[in-house]
Every structure is written in C-alpha cells, then in structure tokens.
Amino acid sequence: MTAVTADTYEAVFDAAVAADERIEPRDWMPDAYRATLVRQMAQHAHSEIIGMQPEANWITRAPSLRRKAILMAKVQDEAGHGLYLYSAAETLGTGRDELLDKLHAGRQRYSSIFNYPTLTWADVGAIGWLVDGAAITNQVPLCRCSYGPYARAMVRICKEESFHQRQGYELLLTLSRGTPAQHEMAQDAVDRWWWPSLMMFGPPDDESSHSAQSMAWKIKRHSNDELRQRFVDICVPQAEALGLTLPDPDLRWNEERGHHDFGAIDWAEFQDVLKGNGPCNDQRLTQRREAHEEGAWVRDAAAAYATKHRTEQHAKPGEATA
C-alpha cells in the first residue's frame, strides 16, 4: 500500500475537476473549495428566501385571479428552491439552521436586487423578466458546476425559473399593450429594475475577488462581465418586442464587437446596497427575523411532539378519523 498524502488527494481532486468530473459529498476536496461553495450556495438559498418578499408584497393585490395564481405558485417555487439549495449546502457539512442564523445575523448575504421595493404591479413583471432573466443567465452555467449536488439542484431550479421568466415577460407584454396607464406602469418598472438587474452579475471582472479561483475550480464557468454582456444582448431585442425602452442612452449595437455597448453602472450604489444601505435592506432582514422568531414556538411544538411520539406506532391522522 502506498502512503496517501495530502498532495495525492489534491492531485486526484485537480484531475477530476480538469476532466469535468463531478465532485460528490464524500470526495475529498480542498477546505477553501468547500468554504467557497458553502458561501455561494448559502447566499443563493438566502436569495430565494428573501426574494419571496418583494413579490409576496403583491399577492394580496394581484389584479386578476389568473395572475394571483401564477404569483402564488411562483413564490411557492422560490421557497422550494430555497429548500433544495439548503439541502445541497448541507451535503458540505453545514446545517440549514446554522445558515439561517448567519443570514439573520447579517453574516451571510443574499442578492442585492431584493433590497429594491416593488412599488407597482408592473414590478412583478419586471422582476420576472429582468431579475429572473439575469438569474437564469447566471445559473444555467451552474448546471455544469463541478460540485454535483449544486449542479443537480440548478438543473431543477433553472427549469422553473425559465417558466417564471416567460410569465413575467408575458405580464409586461400585456401591460405594455394595455391602456396608456398600464403601458406607463410597465415602462416605469423597467426603468427602475434595469440597472439593479445588471448589478446582479457582480462587480466588474477586475474587482471580483472570488472569480479567478471559482473559475479554476469550475464552480464558475464565465466571468461576471461576460455574463452581463450576454444578458444585455438578450434583453435588447426582448425590450423592443415588448414595446418598452431600456433606460440607457449609451446602449447601442457595436458592429465590431458583435455586442451591445452599454452605459456605466453606478458601482457606488451597488456598494451602498451591499453594505446594507439599500432602500429595503432593513425591512427585508427584519421581516425574515420576525417570521423566524415568531415561529419559534411552532418549531418547538413540532420538536416536542416528535420527541413524545417517537417510539409510538401511531396511525396516520386521516386513518383515525376516516
């Protein structure tokens, strides 16, 4: 038997990543790889959970029963995505409770986009089209991420997200072709959500601290700026089809590059929102903490009940009362 050294483990890991093989929970992995994944997957899960709030804000005011059903289903899906992602993160040796505690304590982040308010019904459409669109652009490459559980979670999530995105687009299209007041509502929403959506791809490549390592590990497949450019190129013709404009006077096709040029992002605003000074940072975290704290007695009850009845062979409630 040959002595297996840390170097050997590292070499096996590197070879697997190089060969595009999937790393699985029981495989050896560098501590930093594990930590990076936990950070990214937790942030992703938290974003799904916090991301329920701006949309749930409109459930009780949705203007038709069909739209209300679509929105409820979407918010439900987001909770489900959060659950998949926490489960995937748990394969790395952390726990959902621990991750939620970190979110509540402000020690782990969620996507900065959810710190913007939903002020009109059209915002629900703009979130579907732009925010989910940006998320998909970011997430489709994650379906090929080197960590198996994360990649598999993303396959399921991306399918549902694409569906939400089409529904958001269709919502905006209906508004854009509706009454003048509806059209104006749609345009206003796109004006407010466009730049924050571009910020979802993260800082420019030369300022992105984690990018190089994540790309080497094949957690990331493309740089922030590449994905952002891809997103802009996709959105421009969609905006035209919607009959809406994008709020950027510098946006134009660049024949030479084969891409759209676009204006400068306000990175000061981005940094400000990341630091907790966005329009809804306090509100989002407070609501999340309150839901958790106010639900503590319910979770305690479930735990106490489970302990009491652990050893019992109890019939299903439906059977007892049928």
Add this chain to the structure above:
Amino acid sequence: MTTTANAAALALGDDALVLSHRLGEWAGHAPVLEEEVALANIALDLLGQARVLLSLVGDEDELAYLREERAFRNLQLVEQENGDFAHTIARQLYFSVYQRLLYSRLAVGDTEFAGLAAKAVKEVAYHQDHAEHWTMRLGDGTAESHERMQRACDALWRFTGEMFQPVEGVDIDWQALQSGWLETVTTVLERATLTVPGGPRSGGWSAGAGRQGLHTESFGRMLAEMQHLHRSHPGASW
C-alpha cells in the same frame, strides 16, 4: 346554470376565494420554510376551486373584484384574520373537515358540481391531513403551543355553526354533514389533548350570516386590499 345552482356556486366559490386570500397573506411570514410551501399550496388549490366555481356563475374577475362586501356569500369563518399560526390551523381544521365531507357528498351526485367536487376532494383530503397533523403537534407539543391551540379553537368555535345552514342548490343531508363534522373534529381535538369548545356555534348575526352577505368587520378591509388595483383601472385586462 339555474338560479339556485348559481347561488350554490357563489357560496362555495367565495369560501374558497376568501380563504385562499387569507392564506396568501402568510407568504414570507411562515414559521418554517416547509410551511411556506404548504400554505401556498393549499391557497393555490383553493384559488383553483374558486376560479372554477365562480366561472360557472359569470366572469371570475368581475365576481371577485367588483362585488362589494354585502354581495359576498362566503362563511364568516374563512374571512377571519390569520392571527397566529394556531389560529390559522384551527380555521383550516374546521373548514377542511367541512369541505371534505361536503365535497365527498357532492362528488357522488349528478349535480353541476360533481366533476369539480371529485377533483377538489382529493386536494381537500391533503388540506385536512395537514391541519390535523398541526393540530396534534401544537395541541400535544409544548405548554405554550397547547394553550395557543386551545385558545384558537375556542375563538373560532362560534363561526362553525354557520357551515351547516343549508346552501340553496346543494341538496344534501345537512344534519348528517353536521354530525359527521362534529365527530371528526372531536376525535382530532381529543387526540391533540385539546378540549372541544363548549360555547354556542353561531356569532352575533343569525346563523347563516355570511351566506346572506353579512360579514365581520375585517372582511371589508380585506376586500379593499384585494380589489384596489383592479378597480383603479376600469375595463383594463391583466
């Protein structure tokens, strides 16, 4: 649809519509993520039922968004505010047991509702299961959860008599429905170590109040929120 069938569809449709709305208010506030999924799931099932039932009567959106409080025919039980999680669960327990028994009967008949009821009863069986499980967890959980669950069951008890006032156009044995309901609810509450509330089972208004368009005060505010956007854009499509 006959006039009486319309009246019945409206009553049952309004129950589902209003309870769905109340459950929708939980989104983002549930005590545990699994309940975000479960409550939204139940709300969606109910909204689906409401849409089918209201569409039997007319345009679902006109009926949902352009009627005023006095024209709604839902039970007062379903319009009650969510309160704490125990309150929501007690409301779910009372209503889902009622709805399951009612729809089981409608499903076997040859009324306009047989098809809908046959589909809905499968959903409602899940809703009842969910409510029963939580009633037991809360009733037989900690001292605090027991007290909260008992208080919720007591507080909503007076809205339960209304469920058994015959709905015009629903030709079933309402007496038998009532005794079946009492039996099931009693069994669940006892298993949950709770006491079956003893007070009267009708509120301040006469027994069928919600069915006659007589509602409790919070309902008007619920409708104001629900209908505001639709009413602000007359004639628009969404």
